[in-house]
Every structure is written in C-alpha cells, then in structure tokens.
Amino acid sequence: MKVMQLLPELNSGGVERGTLEIARALVKAEHQSLVVSHGGRLVAQLEAEGSTHLTLPIHKKSLSSLWQIRPLRQLIEAHQPDIVHVRSRVPAWLTHFALRGIPKQRRPHLISTVHGFYSVNRYSAIMTQAEKVIAVSDSVVKYITDHYKNCPPQDIVRIYRGIDPQAFPHGYQPSAQWINHIYTLFPQLENKFLICLPGRITRLKGHETLIELMERLQTEYPNVHAVVVGGADPKKKAYLDELEATIQDRGLREKITFVGHTSEIREWLAFSDIVLSLSNQAETFGRTALEALSVGTPVIGWNRGGVAEILSHLYPQGLIEVDDREALFHAVEQHIKNLQPVAPVQQFSLDDMCNKTLDLYQSVVNRR
Known part of the structure; x- marks a missing residue:
C-alpha cells in the first residue's frame, strides 16, 4: 500500500x-x-x-x-x-x-x-x-x-x-543520578510525598483545582508537595504569573514547584507518588494518565472522556466524580495513608x- x-x-x-x-x-x-x-x-x-x-x-x-x-x-x-x-x-x-x-x-x-x-x-x-x-x-x-x-x-x-510498554515499563524507576540531579535543582522535593500534575500551562489543565487541594492538604499533611510538569507557551505567561501570584497569596510557595517544559516525562511520572488528571474539559484519550499507570504510578482523575475510559479499565479506584473537590481530597488522602499498587498494563x-x-x-x- x-x-x-x-x-x-x-x-x-x-x-x-x-x-x-x-x-x-x-x-x-x-x-x-x-x-x-x-x-x-x-x-x-x-x-x-x-x-x-x-x-x-x-x-x-x-x-x-x-x-x-x-x-x-x-x-x-x-x-x-x-x-x-x-x-x-x-x-x-x-x-x-x-x-x-x-x-x-x-x-x-x-x-x-x-x-x-x-x-x-x-x-x-x-x-x-x-x-x-x-x-x-x-x-x-x-x-x-x-x-x-x-x-x-x-x-x-x-x-x-x-503507548509502547517498553518505553514506559511497569515498575520503572529513574536512575540515582537523575534523582540526585533533581534534588540539586529542586531541594524542596527531597523526602516528600509527591503529587504530579502533568501538562502544558493552560486554563484547561486544572491548576486552580490543584492549588485548592494543596491549600487543604498542607495543614494535615505537611510532607505533601505538588510538582507541575509542563511548560508555558509565551502566550500563556500572563496565566502562569496569575497562578504564581495565587500560590504566593495562599502561602503555598514552599508547597508547589513548577518544573517547566521537559522531555523526561517518564522519569517525572515514575518519580511521583500519585499523578492527577484534572482537566476542565473532557480529554479525548488521556495519554499521560496511561503512561503513568504503565510505569505503576496511581492516577486520580475526573470521571469523563478518555481518561475515565482508561481508569475504568486499569485503575477504577482513581475515578472521581467531575468537580467533586471533597471526593478528590479524600481519594488523595487515602493514597497518602496507604499507597495502592497498580497492576501491569496489558491494554492500549x-x-x-x-x-x-x-x-x-x-x-x-x-x-x-
């Protein structure tokens, strides 16, 4: 052909x-x-x-x-x-x-x-x-x-x-050299329970929801830290500034780290304890959620679109009713208290x- x-x-x-x-x-x-x-x-x-x-x-x-x-x-x-x-x-x-x-x-x-x-x-x-x-x-x-x-x-x-399961193998862990380099760049991440929100910096990805979640978690769980993995297009700089101002106002400067654009998404997904999928609109597929589950990192996300299809097949305990902030908090809390294993991915x-x-x-x- x-x-x-x-x-x-x-x-x-x-x-x-x-x-x-x-x-x-x-x-x-x-x-x-x-x-x-x-x-x-x-x-x-x-x-x-x-x-x-x-x-x-x-x-x-x-x-x-x-x-x-x-x-x-x-x-x-x-x-x-x-x-x-x-x-x-x-x-x-x-x-x-x-x-x-x-x-x-x-x-x-x-x-x-x-x-x-x-x-x-x-x-x-x-x-x-x-x-x-x-x-x-x-x-x-x-x-x-x-x-x-x-x-x-x-x-x-x-x-x-x-996705290629060999590119995102179950149980993958970044090298000690990579982890040490990250701790050099971001010493605030060491010995923390890491919550990862991957994706470009846009209004669609749910960054405001992450900020609200972290504000609530910080009093009971001071060891929790959020990493936002993804860069901001120059056109989105105003939105990034707005997010950083909100983080400053809410006293979360030491609790949320923006790591910027990276080609090392596999490392960050594996390095994190849980990954969130909080997009304001349904995603047609949800590739990053699948990549996280493939390496064995639990994913918590809204029950809609392609992400819901992936989670319902692979990790149904990560499904949260859309915009239910209370359910999101409790699901994250459960994972902080008792991290659940993710079975090897056989689909997609x-x-x-x-x-x-x-x-x-x-x-x-x-x-x-």
Whole structure:
C-alpha cells in the first residue's frame, strides 16, 4: 500500500506523534509512507525512519489556504496513494476540494481520524465525511454519533491511541543520578510525598483545582508537595504569573514547584507518588494518565472522556466524580495513608493501535 497522511505541521503534540507512529508501522510492514504538512522539527525523525515528507502550507485557518487545493491535487496525482488519511480540519477541507478535481476511478480512498472534541459546526463536520472515520476513544465515538447524524455508525471505527510498554515499563524507576540531579535543582522535593500534575500551562489543565487541594492538604499533611510538569507557551505567561501570584497569596510557595517544559516525562511520572488528571474539559484519550499507570504510578482523575475510559479499565479506584473537590481530597488522602499498587498494563498498546490502523487501510483497499 501507499498511504499519504495529512496534518498541519510536524512540531509536537498527540496528532503529530500518532502520525509518526503510523508512518513507522507502514515502513516496518514494507508499505510506502508519505506525509504532507507545513514541516517542523519532527520532519528529520520522520524521514530518518523511512517516510517521505512533502512540504505544503496546509496549516493556516484562513481563506488563503484555498490556494493550496491545486498543489495538493497535483501531489496526490503525482504520487497516486491508495489511501489519503486526514488528521485535522484544514487539511481535510483542502483534500475534499482536491479530490473533487480527480476522476472518481483515480481517487484514493479517504480516511479521517477525529482526535478532538471539536466545536460542533459545518467546519468540523468535514472530519466525519470519509469512507472510514477513526475515533480515538469511545467518548469520541459518542461525540460523533451525537452531533453528526450524517456519519453512518458502521463507518466509525474506534481505535484507541496506544503507548509502547517498553518505553514506559511497569515498575520503572529513574536512575540515582537523575534523582540526585533533581534534588540539586529542586531541594524542596527531597523526602516528600509527591503529587504530579502533568501538562502544558493552560486554563484547561486544572491548576486552580490543584492549588485548592494543596491549600487543604498542607495543614494535615505537611510532607505533601505538588510538582507541575509542563511548560508555558509565551502566550500563556500572563496565566502562569496569575497562578504564581495565587500560590504566593495562599502561602503555598514552599508547597508547589513548577518544573517547566521537559522531555523526561517518564522519569517525572515514575518519580511521583500519585499523578492527577484534572482537566476542565473532557480529554479525548488521556495519554499521560496511561503512561503513568504503565510505569505503576496511581492516577486520580475526573470521571469523563478518555481518561475515565482508561481508569475504568486499569485503575477504577482513581475515578472521581467531575468537580467533586471533597471526593478528590479524600481519594488523595487515602493514597497518602496507604499507597495502592497498580497492576501491569496489558491494554492500549502502540502495536495494537498500529495493527488495527493498518488492517483498516488494507480492508478499505481490498474493497475496491
């Protein structure tokens, strides 16, 4: 097979990571892998792993992107992929118009992946207008069936995102050298019960809830410390300043540490005693929660979206009713008093995701 994946850019994020994972699986299975995007820092890795990158500015949510319809059509006609797989709305619209200019018998099969709970409108509906629509969780299947009645349920295929269990092995512990380095940078973490909130610094990730929780915990459990693992985009600096001012006002300066952007997420998840998932909106999957459970760290999170699906399968005692601050406090308290073991994760593997996606490609090609 020859498969062409389309996405806006190749810098960082879940969509980008998923694109590289499928590209790698295609190459490993001796298929041809093409990726079309505006480019980015992951292009070098993509090409080193055997895929071909085709640069096209299909990343802007503006009318000027319509100029890319003809170049995209020319790319598709030149490379003649069996499958075109769109992963984002602007590329999906451009592909929609590009394919209309190609005779039906020469058009590739069209597959989309719905990665997010997009705003419900005509613009987002394009993601459900493909031969097969991949949903990354049951929550996304429900979102599509609830809001896009024109998408036949039999055309929706749920394929969970996955992680490599060898990259996040059960019982993993950071090296003594890493731990000593962290204690040098952040001496306040030594001999503490660590609560980790991973994720970018945005209003969606529940930092205010963490601050409230820490304010309540500090009197009874002075040994508890929170680490916020994730950086702030320059555009979010005002929000970061706001959080730090709140922490200062509530006397929590010695109780909450921001470690900034890091590529060592596995180390931090394993180093922490518990991990929280407190997003203000449902997450479509919840990869970080899965990574934490995979290394054996308990996760406590709101009972919604993809995180709820992961916890219900792997660690149901970590599920808390949405926004129930009292239940959150008691669940954390229980873990401080009696840390519970997490069983080795047998589900949500990267191999499973890749195999199911490639099987779907093959079944669509075989139908012709």
